[in-house]
Amino acid sequence: MPLLTIGSAAYDTLETPFGFRERSLGGSGVYASFAASFFTESRLIGVVGGDWKPEYSGLLRSRGVDLEGLETRENEKTTYWSGRYFDDMNQRETLLFEGNVMSETYIPIVPDSYKNTPYVFLGNGSPVTDVALLDSIAKPKLVVADTMDFYINGMKKELLDLLTKIDGLIVNDGEATLLTGERNFLFAAKKILELGPKFVVIKRGEYGASYISENEIYLVPAYPTMNVVDPTGAGDAFAGAFMGSLAESGDLSAESVKTALLYATVVASLNVEGFSLERFQFVTRAEIDKRAAEFRKILV
Amino acid sequence: MPLLTIGSAAYDTLETPFGFRERSLGGSGVYASFAASFFTESRLIGVVGGDWKPEYSGLLRSRGVDLEGLETRENEKTTYWSGRYFDDMNQRETLLFEGNVMSETYIPIVPDSYKNTPYVFLGNGSPVTDVALLDSIAKPKLVVADTMDFYINGMKKELLDLLTKIDGLIVNDGEATLLTGERNFLFAAKKILELGPKFVVIKRGEYGASYISENEIYLVPAYPTMNVVDPTGAGDAFAGAFMGSLAESGDLSAESVKTALLYATVVASLNVEGFSLERFQFVTRAEIDKRAAEFRKILV
Numbered sequence: 001m002p003l004l005t006i007g008s009a010a011y012d013t014l015e016t017p018f019g020f021r022e023r024s025l026g027g028s029g030v031y032a033s034f035a036a037s038f039f040t041e042s043r044l045i046g047v048v049g050g051d052w053k054p055e056y057s058g059l060l061r062s063r064g065v066d067l068e069g070l071e072t073r074e075n076e077k078t079t080y081w082s083g084r085y086f087d088d089m090n091q092r093e094t095l096l097f098e099g100n101v102m103s104e105t106y107i108p109i110v111p112d113s114y115k116n117t118p119y120v121f122l123g124n125g126s127p128v129t130d131v132a133l134l135d136s137i138a139k140p141k142l143v144v145a146d147t148m149d150f151y152i153n154g155m156k157k158e159l160l161d162l163l164t165k166i167d168g169l170i171v172n173d174g175e176a177t178l179l180t181g182e183r184n185f186l187f188a189a190k191k192i193l194e195l196g197p198k199f200v201v202i203k204r205g206e207y208g209a210s211y212i213s214e215n216e217i218y219l220v221p222a223y224p225t226m227n228v229v230d231p232t233g234a235g236d237a238f239a240g241a242f243m244g245s246l247a248e249s250g251d252l253s254a255e256s257v258k259t260a261l262l263y264a265t266v267v268a269s270l271n272v273e274g275f276s277l278e279r280f281q282f283v284t285r286a287e288i289d290k291r292a293a294e295f296r297k298i299l300v
Numbered sequence: 301m302p303l304l305t306i307g308s309a310a311y312d313t314l315e316t317p318f319g320f321r322e323r324s325l326g327g328s329g330v331y332a333s334f335a336a337s338f339f340t341e342s343r344l345i346g347v348v349g350g351d352w353k354p355e356y357s358g359l360l361r362s363r364g365v366d367l368e369g370l371e372t373r374e375n376e377k378t379t380y381w382s383g384r385y386f387d388d389m390n391q392r393e394t395l396l397f398e399g400n401v402m403s404e405t406y407i408p409i410v411p412d413s414y415k416n417t418p419y420v421f422l423g424n425g426s427p428v429t430d431v432a433l434l435d436s437i438a439k440p441k442l443v444v445a446d447t448m449d450f451y452i453n454g455m456k457k458e459l460l461d462l463l464t465k466i467d468g469l470i471v472n473d474g475e476a477t478l479l480t481g482e483r484n485f486l487f488a489a490k491k492i493l494e495l496g497p498k499f500v501v502i503k504r505g506e507y508g509a510s511y512i513s514e515n516e517i518y519l520v521p522a523y524p525t526m527n528v529v530d531p532t533g534a535g536d537a538f539a540g541a542f543m544g545s546l547a548e549s550g551d552l553s554a555e556s557v558k559t560a561l562l563y564a565t566v567v568a569s570l571n572v573e574g575f576s577l578e579r580f581q582f583v584t585r586a587e588i589d590k591r592a593a594e595f596r597k598i599l600v
Contacts, residue, residue: 087483207507224517226484300562
């Protein structure tokens with residue numbers, strides 16, 4: 001079933017121990033919608049400025065990502081982020097962030113063709129934007145949101161409102177702690193469930209991820225890799241593949257959730273093997289399935 | 301097949317957010333040999349002072365741990381450790397450590413009945429002690445050692461010598477980094493394999509553990525628990541159960557290693573549910589198998 005993703009399409013300037021890239025393709029909506037496209041019909045909502053490179057849209061379309069919902073505002077500038085990774089690449093610092101065309105109060109324009117999309121992923125954007133999107137479409141079968149420290153700290157009230165309107169939340173362990181005050185991820189997850197979502201996925205970077213609902217918990221370790229070139233977008237690719245796989249399965253059975261966690265982990269591991277989407281753009285479903293099968297074999 | 305464990309039998313004074321215990325039963329040899337006893341015939345080598353409580357030996361014997369190798373030196377004092385855990389219990393500080401009867405140059409007395417034991421686990425002790433033990437027994441089928449920062453920092457030469465004489469090393473991620481200078485656990489593991497061992501198990505606390513050999517890798521997440529009362533001995537219980545399960549299987553096949561990782565994780569999770577061995581002493585193999593089966597179900 002089709003998946004609608006809302007998130008940023010951005011220019012990223014990246015520095016890692018392996019090199020440097022200037023104004024490369026990035027953004028949570030880009031990574032997530034691209035990752036989802038391996039599993040299901042993938043639709044993107046976002047906004048870019050007049051400086052947006054058409055070839056970046058071409059790259060997304062080459063994987064079938066539907067960009068009818070990607071608005072262009074000719075007189076504004078595309079969202080820009082630059083960052084630097086350290087050491088083992090678990091640490092990064094943001095050098096510059098310019099929201100530009102995608103502000104905290106950005107209200108998306110939703111094409112009619114998107115309005116009945118059954119699966120919705122609210123990528124890393126403002127809760128105000130997310131609620132506006134939900135208000136302008138038919139009630140979906142499943143709505144899952146991502147969030148981040150910026151909104152937890154600065155738009156808590158709006159975020160808490162959003163949490164009452166979604167089925168699932170995907171966060172990393174630091175965000176879960178920031179939102180709930182709990183350091184143990186299980187305690188944090190239980191508190192998040194009390195805020196509205198029926199399930200929460202907690203990502204723990206190189207340590208894997210967990211899905212927790214009232215009566216269920218599923219665990220996946222991280223894919224063991226010695227080949228991390230650029231971690232940018234790993235969390236977004238994880239979330240996009242998770243949602244794409246759920247949309248492909250069409251339900252939240254134990255098997256579907258476990259499969260989605262497995263695919264999310266594998267897709268994220270492929271994404272980090274190159275800067276931006278340099279490696280990711282050449283990934284195939286066959287390659288994902290092959291790595292997923294290998295990954296299954298090394299799990300107890 | 302029988303397993304011989306060498307390690308400390310000690311008094312632990314413990315403080316966690318859940319309470320306080322004074323001079324309770326502890327020590328790497330105690331936790332490891334007790335954990336192994338669920339899976340195989342378990343023999344302990346160690347040394348205690350004249351102040352050792354006979355009921356602590358009784359507790360170990362109640363699970364069938366063979367204590368013929370537990371020497372008593374009437375005029376000396378038992379090893380003593382006191383420590384305090386913080387917050388989420390991932391951090392601890394040592395308040396006092398007195399090696400006492402078990403010094404860095406302790407040479408074990410090995411009973412004849414132990415000398416042909418096929419599986420050997422060298423618990424958290426001095427590499428000098430470990431090498432002396434290996435020199436006084438017939439060549440075992442499998443020798444695995446644990447180590448810690450104290451020996452990595454202070455007895456590096458002796459430790460490197462030990463590494464050439466063992467089949468496997470069990471360490472936590474911090475120790476692996478300290479030993480190799482590598483922060484990524486896969487890079488660290490590869491360097492450790494170059495030092496001698498054919499495999500390395502890297503424990504990552506609440507994030508699970510990995511087994512790595514030249515051509516294999518197996519992963520297990522940590523058992524998700526909201527019920528950690530006292531983490532003391534978790535690593536030793538993990539290692540003891542891992543070795544006990546390997547000894548029960550009798551080989552290093554993929555299935556045997558995965559089973560050992562699973563059991564190790566489950567046994568460690570049961571151990572931390574009470575202070576010292578207060579909870580652990582009442583655990584049964586049936587309870588371990590039940591939790592192992594439940595754990596399998598929540599893994600992808």
